[in-house]
Amino acid sequence: MTGRQSGRAAELSSNHAACIWIPLFALRCEQQQRPDLVSVPTALLSPDDTRRLWQVSRTARLSGVRPHMTVNQAVGLCPSIKLCEPDPVHYDEQFSKLLLALSDVSPVIEPEELGRAFVGVDGLEKLYGPVQHQVEAIKRALIGPGGRATERGSATFRPSAVPPFRPGWEGVARLGWGNGKFAAWVAATKAKPGEATIVADAERTDFLAAQPIAVLPIDASTHRRLRQLDITRLGDLARLPQVAVVSQFGREGRRLWSLARGTTIDPVIGRATPEPIVADIDFPTAATDRTTLHNALGLLVERALRHPKRTGWRVLQVRARARQENGASWITCITLKDPSAEPDRITAPLATRMDQVPITGAVESLAVEFTDFVRGTDELQLFARDAASSARAGRQQALRRAVREIKAKFNASLYHVIAVHPHSRIPERRYALIDYEP
Numbered sequence: 057m058t059g060r061q062s063g064r065a066a067e068l069s070s071n072h073a074a075c076i077w078i079p080l081f082a083l084r085c086e087q088q089q090r091p092d093l094v095s096v097p098t099a100l101l102s103p104d105d106t107r108r109l110w111q112v113s114r115t116a117r118l119s120g121v122r123p124h125m126t127v128n129q130a131v132g133l134c135p136s137i138k139l140c141e142p143d144p145v146h147y148d149e150q151f152s153k154l155l156l157a158l159s160d161v162s163p164v165i166e167p168e169e170l171g172r173a174f175v176g177v178d179g180l181e182k183l184y185g186p187v188q189h190q191v192e193a194i195k196r197a198l199i200g201p202g203g204r205a206t207e208r209g210s211a212t213f214r215p216s217a218v219p220p221f222r223p224g225w226e227g228v229a230r231l232g233w234g235n236g237k238f239a240a241w242v243a244a245t246k247a248k249p250g251e252a253t254i255v256a257d258a259e260r261t262d263f264l265a266a267q268p269i270a271v272l273p274i275d276a277s278t279h280r281r282l283r284q285l286d287i288t289r290l291g292d293l294a295r296l297p298q299v300a301v302v303s304q305f306g307r308e309g310r311r312l313w314s315l316a317r318g319t320t321i322d323p324v325i326g327r328a329t330p331e332p333i334v335a336d337i338d339f340p341t342a343a344t345d346r347t348t349l350h351n352a353l354g355l356l357v358e359r360a361l362r363h364p365k366r367t368g369w370r371v372l373q374v375r376a377r378a379r380q381e382n383g384a385s386w387i388t389c390i391t392l393k394d395p396s397a398e399p400d401r402i403t404a405p406l407a408t409r410m411d412q413v414p415i416t417g418a419v420e421s422l423a424v425e426f427t428d429f430v431r432g433t434d435e436l437q438l439f440a441r442d443a444a445s446s447a448r449a450g451r452q453q454a455l456r457r458a459v460r461e462i463k464a465k466f467n468a469s470l471y472h473v474i475a476v477h478p479h480s481r482i483p484e485r486r487y488a489l490i491d492y493e494p
Contacts, residue, residue, distance in 0.1 A: 068163060068164045068176065068325070068326040068327065069164065069176065069323040069324065069325050069326070070162075070164045070176025070177060070178040070179075070323055070324045070326075071178060071235060071236065071321050071323050071324075072176070072177045072178050072233070072234070072235055072236075073174045073175065073176060073177065073233070073234065073235075073236060073237050073239075073240040073323075073324045074174065074175040074177050074190070074191065074194055074231060074232070074233045074240060075172070075173075075174055075175075075231065075232040075233075075234075075237065075240035075241045075243065075244040076154075076158065076172070076173050076174075076175065076194065076198070076229055076230075076231055076244070077171065077172045077229065077230045077231075077232070077241070077244040077245070078171040078172070078225060078228055078229050078230075079171065079228075079230070080111050080113070080171070081147065081150075081151065081170050081171025081172075082100055082110070082111055082142065082144075082147045082170060082171075083098065083099075083100050083111040083112075083113060084228060085143075085146060085147050085150050086098070086100065086140050086143070087113075089146075093113075093138060093140070095115070096115065096136065096137075096138055097113060097115045097116035097118075097119060097121065097134050097136055097137040097138065098112075098113040098115070098116060098137065098138045098139075098140065099111065099112045099113065099116055099121060099130060099137055099138070099139055099140070100112075100139075100140050100142050101127070101139060101140065101141060101142055102124075102142070103142045103144050103386075103387070103413075104413055106127075106141075106416070107126055107127055108124055108125065108126055108127070109121070109122075109123055109124060109125050109126075109127070109130055110123060110142060111123060112130075116130075116134055116137055119133050119134035119137075120133045120134070121133050121134050121137060127139065141382075141383075141384045142384070142385075143383075143384060143385045144377075144385055144386070144387040145377045145378075145379065145385035145386075145387050146385065147170060148170075148375075148377070148387060151167070151170055151171065154173070154198075154225065155167055155173060157197045157198065158173060158175055158194065158197050160197055161175060161180070161190075161193050161194055161197050162175050162176050162177060162180060163176075163326060164176025164178075164324050164325075164326035165324075165326050166237075166324045166325050166326055168237075168241075172241075172244075174237050174240060174241075174324045175194060175324065176323075176324035176326060177190055177233070180193075187233055187254055188254070190233075191231060191233060191252045191254065194231060195226050195229075195231070195252075198225045198226040198229055199225075199226045226250060227249060227250045228249050228250065229249070229250065230244045230245070230247040230248070230249060230250075230251070230252075230253075231244060231247055231251070231252035231253070232244030232245070232246070232247055232252065232253050232254075232255070233252060233253070233254045233255065234254075234255040234260060235255075235257050235260055235321055236320065236321040236322050236323070237322045237323070237324060238315050238320070238322055239255055239260050239263070239264065239318065240255075241271070242255075242263075242264065242267055242271045243255045243263075245271060246267075260318045261317070261318045264290050264291075264294075264315075264316060264317075264318045265289065265290055265291030265294060265316075266289065266290075266291060267289060267290050268288060268289055268290075269282050269283075269287060269288060269289060269290060269292075269293065271290070272290070272312055272315065272316070274308075274312065278305065278308070278312075281304075281305075285304075290315075290316040291316070293312065293313060293316040294313065294316040294317040294318075296313070298310065298313050301313045331365065332425050332426060332427045333360050333363045333365055333366055333425065333426040334360070334423055334424070334425045334426075335356040335357075335359040335360040335363075335423065335424050335425075336356065336421060336422065336423035336424070337352055337355070337356060337421065337422055337423075338420065338421045339352075339419060339420060339421065339422070342380075342381045342418035342419060342420050343418065343419045343422075344417075344418045344419070346410075346411070346414075349378075349410065349415070349419060349422065350403075350407045350410070352422050353376060353403055353406050353407055353410070353422070353424065354399060354403045356422065356423070356424035357374075357399050357402050357403045357406070357424055358399045360424055360425075360426055361397060361399060361402075366397070366426065366429075368431065369397075369429035369430065369431060370395035370396055370397050370429065370430045370431075371392065371395060371396060371397060371402055371426045371428075371429060371430075372391060372392055372395045372428040372429055372430050373389065373390070373391045373392070373426070373427045373428035374389070374390055374392070374402055374406065374424065374425065374426055374427065375387065375388065375389040375390075375424070375425045375427055376388055376389075376406050376409075376410070376422070376423070376424050376425075377422075377423050377425070378415055378419045378421065378422050378423075379419070379420050379421045379422075380415065380416070380417035380418060380419055380420065381417055381418040381419070381420050382417045382418075384416075384417060386413075386415045386416075386419075388406070388409045388410070388413060389427070390405050390406060390409055391428070392405065393461075394457055394460075395429075395430040406424070459492065469491060470491070470492040471489040471490060471491060471492055472489070472490065472492045473487050473488070473489060474487065474488055474489075474490055475487055
């Protein structure tokens with residue numbers, strides 16, 4: 057594992073990766089809470105549109121039910137299907153505890169999506185031994201505390217205790233090990249539940265060549281175009297000249313061609329940032345008024361910003377979650393365009409998102425969580441000697457933000473005019489354009 061400095065924070069990286077994939081993670085969380093759902097056709101409703109399905113169990117798929125179907129279509133195909141209201145706060149909590157358990161094995165953890173994460177394994181051979189032992193250490197982390205002690209050399213190794221999360225992931229998680237996240241992910245897709253697929257460096261190229269193009273991170277239109285060109289496996293794509301692929305698919309084609317050939321090694325990135333900061337409130341009476349919820353968001357953001365752990369950091373990513381009176385939950389996450397420590401710049405996008413994806417029931421509790429940070433601070437008043445200098449610094453900062461947004465929006469440079477030889481008889485020598493950097 058190597059440390060490096062980036063524009064955001066100190067980062068840890070690892071070229072070799074282990075991928076932990078738990079398909080239908082949210083649905084499995086529901087089944088662990090309600091074991092009676094395991095043997096019957098089940099579907100989770102979408103958190104954004106309760107008229108459509110989100111995740112569908114295998115037994116429901118056998119009846120023709122598919123994700124994104126409407127509820128009416130699903131019931132028509134499978135009258136006995138059990139429909140569950142989503143509880144995204146619970147799923148997020150369980151996934152966070154899973155990541156915490158994995159961090160007991162390696163400090164380099166990168167979550168990809170709900171139910172899928174990568175563990176950096178460079179250097180773990182000094183702690184656990186060969187690859188097989190590293191995989192076993194990850195499996196023990198999936199069991200949680202109280203795992204079976206394992207002999208390693210002359211010492212007895214027992215995983216250190218981690219906060220318990222729903223047990224049983226070790227039987228459903230699929231593990232893949234390889235050089236780079238893509239190879240590890242493809243290996244995980246080939247593994248059986250509770251088992252691991254290990255791709256040695258010398259075997260990576262041949263292993264990838266035999267895989268279907270469905271493992272590539274591409275949209276449906278690109279996938280369709282590849283099939284129209286009779287490209288069904290990564291090896292078919294890798295054998296094509298790079299120039300031909302780029303001419304058809306542009307910059308994305310170059311990336312896909314490199315992934316198919318196994319020449320791109322995408323490392324696992326883990327960053328050393330403060331632990332998440334949470335501020336929450338319980339309403340004495342369940343709240344439904346939008347203004348009340350917006351005001352509560354603002355108060356919670358201000359409270360979280362005052363937390364001592366936030367000192368010296370700007371907020372990049374913030375999450376809001378609500379627990380409703382009917383037992384359901386609501387959650388949203390936003391990434392700020394410009395990291396900030398100003399309450400209004402954090403609260404406004406949260407309130408907008410709450411209006412776009414409204415909470416459907418009365419809210420019993422509301423929480424705001426800062427999950428990602430960037431070094432530095434926007435609190436100019438701490439460094440300004442008086443109110444006037446603070447105001448000037450604020451205007452300068454706003455100007456810099458405006459310039460960045462204009463450049464990004466129009467993909468153009470900004471210049472300002474300076475006098476070079478204002479009294480010259482040649483007009484072209486009187487003034488010049490230089491890059492504008494406030």
